[in-house]
Amino acid sequence: MLRRSSGFSLGIILFCLLTACHGFAQSQWSPRDNWKGQDISNLYSNLPSADAVLNNFIIKWDNEKQQLSVLSKDLRKLWASEEGKVFVMAAEGAGNVREHRGSFQVKDGPGKRKCYLQSVERLVSTETFISVTGHLRGPACRLSYELRFEAKSDQRLAFDLSFHTKVKNTLINRTYLAYQATPDEHITGFGEQFSRLDMKGQVLPILITEQGHMRGRQPYSAILNKVSAGGAGDWYTSYAPIPFYMTSAGQSLFLKTTEYASFNFSNPSRAELVVWKNGLQGEIINATSPRQTLSAFTEYAGRMPVPPRWFHKGAIVGLMGGSDVVRHAWQELRKENAAIGGFWLQDWVGKRETTFGTRLWWNWRLDPKSYPDWSELVSSLDNDGIATLGYINPFLTATTPDNSNGQSYYQEAFEKGYLVRNAKGEPYASDSVGFSGTLVDLTNPEAFAWMKSIIKRELIGNGMKGWMADFGEALPFDAQIMNGDAASIHNLYPMLWAKVNREAMEEAGVRESTLAFFRSGYTRSPGDVQAMWLGDQMTTWDEDDGMKSAVKGLLSGGLSGFSNNHMDIGGCIALTYDVAGLPLIRIRRDKELLARSIELNAFTAAFRTHEGNKPEANQQFDSDEDTLKFFAYFSRVFASLADYRETLFEEAAKFGTPLVRHLLIEYPNDPVAWTIHDQWMLGTQILVAPVMEKGAKTRKLYLPKGEWVHLWSKTVYRVESGVWVTVEAPIGKPPVFIREGSRIKDNLSAVAVTSP
Numbered sequence: 099m100l101r102r103s104s105g106f107s108l109g110i111i112l113f114c115l116l117t118a119c120h121g122f123a124q125s126q127w128s129p130r131d132n133w134k135g136q137d138i139s140n141l142y143s144n145l146p147s148a149d150a151v152l153n154n155f156i157i158k159w160d161n162e163k164q165q166l167s168v169l170s171k172d173l174r175k176l177w178a179s180e181e182g183k184v185f186v187m188a189a190e191g192a193g194n195v196r197e198h199r200g201s202f203q204v205k206d207g208p209g210k211r212k213c214y215l216q217s218v219e220r221l222v223s224t225e226t227f228i229s230v231t232g233h234l235r236g237p238a239c240r241l242s243y244e245l246r247f248e249a250k251s252d253q254r255l256a257f258d259l260s261f262h263t264k265v266k267n268t269l270i271n272r273t274y275l276a277y278q279a280t281p282d283e284h285i286t287g288f289g290e291q292f293s294r295l296d297m298k299g300q301v302l303p304i305l306i307t308e309q310g311h312m313r314g315r316q317p318y319s320a321i322l323n324k325v326s327a328g329g330a331g332d333w334y335t336s337y338a339p340i341p342f343y344m345t346s347a348g349q350s351l352f353l354k355t356t357e358y359a360s361f362n363f364s365n366p367s368r369a370e371l372v373v374w375k376n377g378l379q380g381e382i383i384n385a386t387s388p389r390q391t392l393s394a395f396t397e398y399a400g401r402m403p404v405p406p407r408w409f410h411k412g413a414i415v416g417l418m419g420g421s422d423v424v425r426h427a428w429q430e431l432r433k434e435n436a437a438i439g440g441f442w443l444q445d446w447v448g449k450r451e452t453t454f455g456t457r458l459w460w461n462w463r464l465d466p467k468s469y470p471d472w473s474e475l476v477s478s479l480d481n482d483g484i485a486t487l488g489y490i491n492p493f494l495t496a497t498t499p500d501n502s503n504g505q506s507y508y509q510e511a512f513e514k515g516y517l518v519r520n521a522k523g524e525p526y527a528s529d530s531v532g533f534s535g536t537l538v539d540l541t542n543p544e545a546f547a548w549m550k551s552i553i554k555r556e557l558i559g560n561g562m563k564g565w566m567a568d569f570g571e572a573l574p575f576d577a578q579i580m581n582g583d584a585a586s587i588h589n590l591y592p593m594l595w596a597k598v599n600r601e602a603m604e605e606a607g608v609r610e611s612t613l614a615f616f617r618s619g620y621t622r623s624p625g626d627v628q629a630m631w632l633g634d635q636m637t638t639w640d641e642d643d644g645m646k647s648a649v650k651g652l653l654s655g656g657l658s659g660f661s662n663n664h665m666d667i668g669g670c671i672a673l674t675y676d677v678a679g680l681p682l683i684r685i686r687r688d689k690e691l692l693a694r695s696i697e698l699n700a701f702t703a704a705f706r707t708h709e710g711n712k713p714e715a716n717q718q719f720d721s722d723e724d725t726l727k728f729f730a731y732f733s734r735v736f737a738s739l740a741d742y743r744e745t746l747f748e749e750a751a752k753f754g755t756p757l758v759r760h761l762l763i764e765y766p767n768d769p770v771a772w773t774i775h776d777q778w779m780l781g782t783q784i785l786v787a788p789v790m791e792k793g794a795k796t797r798k799l800y801l802p803k804g805e806w807v808h809l810w811s812k813t814v815y816r817v818e819s820g821v822w823v824t825v826e827a828p829i830g831k832p833p834v835f836i837r838e839g840s841r842i843k844d845n846l847s848a849v850a851v852t853s854p
Contacts, residue, residue, distance in 0.1 A: 139183070143164060157223075164182040165180070180368055187214045189208070189274070198529070211269070213234035217232040241268070245259050252384070254381050259273060259378050270376045271374060279366065283345045288342065289619070289654065290632060291339070294333065298366075308571055309634065311331065318683075341359050342395055350394075350395070358589075395659060398622075400626065408564075413736065416708045418713065438484050441486060489566045492540065492549065493537055493569060497533065518574075537591075540595060558606045558612065570592035573591045614627070619660070635665065638669065645691070649775070649788070649790070659754055661750035661755060662757060663758065664705075667706060673686075692716075694790065707719050761777070776790060784834065786832070805838035806835040806837065
């Protein structure tokens with residue numbers, strides 16, 4: 099999408115570069131809970147040892163060890179408290195949450211009550227549930243608690259932790275659960291995570307937020323945080339975090355709550371989680387492999403459906419500028435025999451000029467000035483088997499373009515009471531750099547239906563077969579909404595936004611032929627979205643916020659239910675500033691970066707370009723003849739895998755297995771596989787190890803057990819137990835290996851005979 103400019107002031111940039119700003123780092127929030135520095139107290143119980151069976155699970159209390167455990171019927175440990183230690187706590191917290199441009203700064207402090215002395219007193223077993231009860235005590239606190247277990251299937255055990263008190267005015271808004279961890283385990287999942295795949299040793303907050311730009315790269319992060327608090331993000335900030343994980347020790351757990359949560363894995367032998375809520379709900383998974391774990395999790399979270407064929411039969415080309423620009427690009431791509439699935443025209447609503455650059459009009463009506471022959475253009479593309487895609491988000495703006503004839507969806511929403519409000523009851527205007535926008539209150543059933551009608555009329559009605567359904571992460575904690583508390587709804591809002599889009603397609607009868615792709619999501623998003631994309635990375639090679647970070651997000655998202663996910667080819671955000679005609683800052687997509695990103699994306703679920711926030715500064719797919727030919731070649735490589743991808747999409751819809759797979763899915767017993775973060779399997783047959791270092795002509799990579807054929811040289815590697823190899827990798831020949839005997843080898847080889 100056309101992203102918000104960071105709004106740097108040249109004076110601030112110069113000041114920061116010339117002073118100590120390079121040493122300044124600001125976290126988006128400080129993830130700490132009410133028990134930081136608090137020793138976990140000893141547990142107290144006279145309850146005799148006992149166990150109870152519930153479906154495929156055993157709940158066991160061991161009096162000698164003073165330990166509660168959840169086991170499978172074959173006695174694998176799925177969850178256990180620490181021996182002799184408290185595992186349930188509660189407290190009153192005094193949190194503070196500030197929002198600025200979709201970034202959230204969260205701080206928590208102790209309230210009046212901390213209930214950290216626990217007793218275990220009863221274990222009750224019935225045909226439908228098992229209950230563990232006891233009491234919590236502490237300063238100004240006395241509660242009873244119940245931890246109830248209920249089997250949802252052979253692989254899913256639900257747990258519900260609740261508190262009860264007879265003391266008036268006892269405010270409990272923090273719930274704590276502690277349990278045993280394995281010191282040498284790997285912990286992964288948690289939705290889209292862009293900096294780390296293994297969370298062992300980390301404290302990870304779970305809150306949907308603007309990812310931020312630079313994410314720790316200095317001095318730029320310090321500069322951005324100076325002018326836009328939290329705008330740089332941090333290593334843990336994500337558009338789509340999910341409170342779900344799996345470990346190499348075979349354990350997996352997820353939360354069903356939507357409130358802010360924090361997982362603490364800093365202690366090697368103990369895991370701790372805190373939820374900003376009175377009580378918590380979740381599930382423990384009983385599985386013997388990551389593949390089984392994902393299947394069990396997505397049974398709850400939902401599974402992404404098979405997308406329409408056009409989505410992955412060729413490139414989805416992102417363009418702006420109007421009908422003439424589209425027709426010219428179409429002609430040039432046809433000359434090069436490019437495989438095209440669609441044209442993504444995000445400026446269908448028209449562009450607006452602001453003090454911070456070119457933006458879009460958020461009025462969700464077709465701009466007849468840029469696209470005077472829209473119907474004819476869409477029809478021509480459709481006749482050639484090419485889809486037309488657009489753009490929409492859940493914001494509305496009070497100002498409208500000159501060609502709107504006074505038609506304003508914002509005004510209509512305002513008059514009908516469909517907008518999110520602030521404490522004064524006024525529309526909650528969010529700064530979007532250069533203008534303000536207000537979210538539609540999707541908790542209001544009438545507003546929900548109204549937003550669906552806009553999608554059906556303006557997007558589907560104008561012939562679009564797809565669109566970017568942007569944003570969703572910015573609902574402020576202090577907002578006033580029709581149903582519920584904004585702090586609890588914040589993480590739920592992206593799922594409501596996804597449902598709006600899904601139901602609009604279903605009601606229009608186009609669900610199977612139309613697709614929307616989203617950047618924000620939460621636990622149950624996979625059940626409503628058809629595709630995700632990884633948001634707005636910088637146009638760099640960076641680990642913090644660039645090509646490498648996008649690959650990590652792709653892998654972790656796949657390990658969390660997002661089976662169909664992709665990135666902007668070449669990234670999105672460029673940053674350029676000149677002083678007296680001389681370049682001061684130059685962060686932009688160059689020819690080499692674009693080429694390597696094109697290679698990488700040819701072996702993923704989608705192949706989509708993005709001009710970026712500064713199209714004139716970035717290398718584009720058609721910037722020169724060489725790049726155009728290169729792009730067209732890899733679009734054909736991508737297209738050659740369409741039949742193979744179709745089988746993978748079908749598998750994903752049935753079991754939740756991602757197309758782009760972390761090696762641990764296929765090789766769960768290979769300890770090295772759990773440590774890999776920069777290569778993947780496309781299904782079961784293709785191993786990809788992209789080049790993500792500027793200037794590199796070779797690549798060191800890990801080949802797991804099997805017989806592998808190097809795509810370009812046809813060299814066969816027979817691997818018995820995993821091996822590191824270094825291969826030649828000039829531009830145009832990324833390290834790609836096919837399983838010996840695979841039926842897809844011939845299709846790929848036929849395209850690969852000619853050089854790009």
